[in-house]
Amino acid sequence: MVDDNSSRKLIKSQIKAAGGALARAWYVLRSRGPSQVQFWFIALVIGIAAGFAALIFRKCIDVLQRSLYGTDDVRMLHTFAETLPWYWILVIPIAGGLAVGLILHYFTPDGRCRTVSEVIEGAALHEGRMEHKAGAASILSSLITLSSGGSSGREGPVVHMAAVISSWVSTRINADGITGRDLMGCAVAAAVSASFNAPIAGALFALEVVLRHFAVHAFAPIVIASVAGTVINRLEFGNVTEFTLPEYSQLAFYAELPAFLLLGLLAGLVAVLLMQAVFWGEDIAAHVQSRFGIPRWLRPAAAGAMLGGLAIGFPHIIGVGYETTSAALTGKLVFHEAVVFAMLKAVAVVITLSGRMGGGIFSPSLMLGALTGLAFGLIATQIFPDVSGSESLYALAGMGAVSAAVLGAPISTTLIVFELTGDWQTGLAVMVSVSLSTALASRLVDRSYFLTQLERRNIHLAAGPQAYLLSTFSVAKLMRPQGTPRAASDEACWELIEKGIYIDGNATLEAALPAFDGAGSNFIPVVTLTGEDEPPELWGALFQVDALKAYNRALAETAAEEHS
Numbered sequence: 001m002v003d004d005n006s007s008r009k010l011i012k013s014q015i016k017a018a019g020g021a022l023a024r025a026w027y028v029l030r031s032r033g034p035s036q037v038q039f040w041f042i043a044l045v046i047g048i049a050a051g052f053a054a055l056i057f058r059k060c061i062d063v064l065q066r067s068l069y070g071t072d073d074v075r076m077l078h079t080f081a082e083t084l085p086w087y088w089i090l091v092i093p094i095a096g097g098l099a100v101g102l103i104l105h106y107f108t109p110d111g112r113c114r115t116v117s118e119v120i121e122g123a124a125l126h127e128g129r130m131e132h133k134a135g136a137a138s139i140l141s142s143l144i145t146l147s148s149g150g151s152s153g154r155e156g157p158v159v160h161m162a163a164v165i166s167s168w169v170s171t172r173i174n175a176d177g178i179t180g181r182d183l184m185g186c187a188v189a190a191a192v193s194a195s196f197n198a199p200i201a202g203a204l205f206a207l208e209v210v211l212r213h214f215a216v217h218a219f220a221p222i223v224i225a226s227v228a229g230t231v232i233n234r235l236e237f238g239n240v241t242e243f244t245l246p247e248y249s250q251l252a253f254y255a256e257l258p259a260f261l262l263l264g265l266l267a268g269l270v271a272v273l274l275m276q277a278v279f280w281g282e283d284i285a286a287h288v289q290s291r292f293g294i295p296r297w298l299r300p301a302a303a304g305a306m307l308g309g310l311a312i313g314f315p316h317i318i319g320v321g322y323e324t325t326s327a328a329l330t331g332k333l334v335f336h337e338a339v340v341f342a343m344l345k346a347v348a349v350v351i352t353l354s355g356r357m358g359g360g361i362f363s364p365s366l367m368l369g370a371l372t373g374l375a376f377g378l379i380a381t382q383i384f385p386d387v388s389g390s391e392s393l394y395a396l397a398g399m400g401a402v403s404a405a406v407l408g409a410p411i412s413t414t415l416i417v418f419e420l421t422g423d424w425q426t427g428l429a430v431m432v433s434v435s436l437s438t439a440l441a442s443r444l445v446d447r448s449y450f451l452t453q454l455e456r457r458n459i460h461l462a463a464g465p466q467a468y469l470l471s472t473f474s475v476a477k478l479m480r481p482q483g484t485p486r487a488a489s490d491e492a493c494w495e496l497i498e499k500g501i502y503i504d505g506n507a508t509l510e511a512a513l514p515a516f517d518g519a520g521s522n523f524i525p526v527v528t529l530t531g532e533d534e535p536p537e538l539w540g541a542l543f544q545v546d547a548l549k550a551y552n553r554a555l556a557e558t559a560a561e562e563h564s
Contacts (some may be wrong), residue, residue: 027547035315039179046169046183047225050162051232051378051534055195057143057158065319065535068092078323081315089149089315097149097304100141100357103166105297107137113358116156116209117450119163119188123210125472128168128180128208132407135160144357145300149307151317155195162191162211173248178561182218185211189222190229197241198229199223204309205412209450212461213562233432241420243322243329256389259380263373264436267401270372271437272347272444275452277404281354296356303355316341317348323365328370329399331392335378342371361449365403373398373433374417393429401433405441408448410434436474443472444459460510465558470510473505473550479526481540488541493525502527505539518542531535 007249024352062074069092071080081089096097104111114135122130142157166187193202193204203226205212311317316324324341327333333341349364377394404413413436418427446452446462454460460467480487496502503512504524515524523543527536 007183009273038052039182040224043170043183043186043221043225044228045103046166047228048232048424049130049165049231050187050190050225051194053161053165054158054191055236057139057161058154058195060143060148061154064143068078068148074319075323077319078321081311081318086312089312090305092147093304093308094301094309095304096144096150097300097302097307097357099144101300102295103137103141103144104294104300104356105416109471110132111296111299111356112142112171113356114160115360115450115453116159117453119160119184119210120450121440121459122163122167122210123184124387124468125459126173127169127177128167128175128182128184130160130164132164132168135164135167138305138358139164142360145352145358148320149311150359151307151319151321151345151352151356151364152357152359153320153361153363153366154359155192155362156180158191158195158359159188159210159360162187164390170421181211181238182221185218185222186225189226193226193229196419197230197233197237197239197414199226201412201416202226203227204415205409208412209406209407209409209448215562215564217564223312231279236322240394242414243326245418256380256393256429257432259376259384259394260432261384261436263394263397264401264433265440266376267369267372267398267433268340268405268437268440270368271365271402271405271441274349274361274368275441275449277350277508278353278361278449278450279345279456280327281350283357285354294547297348300357302353303351303357306351306355307348310344310414312349314341314344317345320363321345322363325370325399327393328395329391330369331374333371333374336376338375338378342368342375345371361406362403363408366399369399369402370395371398372402376564378408393426396426396427397433400430401437404434406444406449408438408451409437443549463553467559469554470551470552471508473509473547475507475509475512475526475542476505476539478509478550479505479521479540479542480546482538484540488523488525490538492523493541496521497525497527501525502531502536503542509551512542513551516547 026049030124040487054155065077066072068079069077069084071077073080077219079536101114102109104113108114115133115138120129142152142154145152146154148156163184163193167180168176170183175183188210189202189206191202192205193199197201203219203223204251206222206226207218256354284340285299288294289296307317325344328338333414345368345554349361349368352359374391374395375523377391381389383389400413400417404410407413414427414430417430442448446455451462455462459468460471482490501519501521503515505526505528513523522543522545525541526539528539529536
């Protein structure tokens with residue numbers, strides 16, 4: 001008995017010691033951030049979580065679509081929808097839009113669905129952090145949109161969902177900016193890989209689109225997470241490609257390279273038209289909503305009504321459109337079908353996104369690109385039949401070119417298409433078209449659809465760190481308060497204030513630095529504007545040397561992160 005009691009006491013003491021060690025490790029992790037080994041382990045866990053999240057999101061869409069439309073094969077949803085009563089096609093997106101509107105109204109401050117652009121913003125400006133409540137509401141809204149006839153894509157919401165997961169983890173472990181951004185890249189890579197069964201493209205997408213740099217320190221953990229996401233996809237679906245493609249003529253391929261150059265220019269214009277149409281639609285919808293006093297929760301339902309009316313005659317606009325994309329890639333559509341379907345799909349995408357119904361733009365751009373490439377290929381092969389291969393190759397190249405121009409991601413998009421086919425000659429065709437489409441589109445918009453979205457909100461990420469870093473510094477934090485050593489005198493400050501030279505304490509360096517150009521002084525008073533007839537309240541003064549030091553330090557830290 002004595003030995004048994006001693007053994008029990010020893011075991012209890014060991015368990016208590018282990019618990020204490022775990023508690024101390026958790027405290028160190030939260031207070032100091034993860035070590036290198038811990039970081040790689042967390043990256044793997046986040047990759048697994050994001051991969052499963054992408055898989056569950058896809059499965060939920062399938063279940064809801066089967067329930068709402070009554071089909072057993074959601075990949076043939078468009079064909080099955082033609083047999084449904086017209087009123088059912090109309091009612092489903094209206095009900096979905098109403099549900100989306102109510103969710104976004106009550107759980108977001110502005111009634112707007114969060115997308116990939118917020119992920120890019122979170123990585124650049126908020127140390128890899130996201131809005132958790134609004135993010136969860138956006139994910140649910142996108143799920144309902146894609147299940148109830150919305151004409152958008154699932155990859156955007158999956159990327160956003162992965163970023164919310166990484167943001168939650170970064171907050172819990174008190175990760176610094178570099179670690180938070182890297183973990184966000186890991187989550188995004190895993191989500192993209194799980195969606196496309198494309199580990200290489202998933203890793204490069206995270207680096208190219210979200211982090212917007214190719215630092216060596218971020219590459220290894222992002223690749224680990226990307227592979228984890230791919231494994232999860234293959235455990236469920238096997239090692240299969242998203243699309244089945246026909247064989248191409250290798251003999252005619254090289255003579256067709258000039259045609260792919262022309263296709264790249266056309267695809268770039270199509271991508272720009274799609275992006276601008278979405279922005280015009282948002283402006284028009286906002287004007288109509290304001291003009292007639294439409295509640296913001298009713299805006300997605302109105303968009304759903306328009307989608308339902310359009311889908312009665314053209315059900316191919318429903319959902320992500322992979323059935324129509326597959327038909328284009330296999331050359332099963334004739335010229336007028338490709339053109340009409342492309343135009344109607346673009347209209348449906350504009351209605352969905354400007355109506356704030358949720359979802360992404362990547363899958364629609366794949367479909368629109370495939371239809372554009374097929375229409376171009378049908379003309380090219382008719383004009384030069386002796387030196388032309390399959391029109392399906394043009395559809396594939398067009399798919400990559402339009403989507404790359406929309407995303408502003410030529411490298412990862414090319415690799416996604418290459419991994420979908422495994423044919424290097426196909427990759428060459430896509431590279432030729434993608435290079436020109438992205439070069440043209442980036443001149444006509446702010447680099448990409450996502451960065452242009454941010455630019456419209458006065459978030460200037462497209463120009464690079466030298467532009468957006470200024471907005472991360474608050475004037476109030478950099479100023480020298482009154483009464484402190486080396487502060488500006490009250491008399492000098494009020495003299496400048498009387499001349500109209502001052503800056504609001506809530507402003508950032510983005511507004512403050514240009515003010516020094518016309519101030520004629522090495523400092524600017526910082527004030528609070530209390531009212532129209534009341535004098536401003538003096539806080540202190542912002543010295544130009546302090547502002548420039550903070551800005552240069554931030555530039556140096558960013559450069560060190562991007563080249564480490």
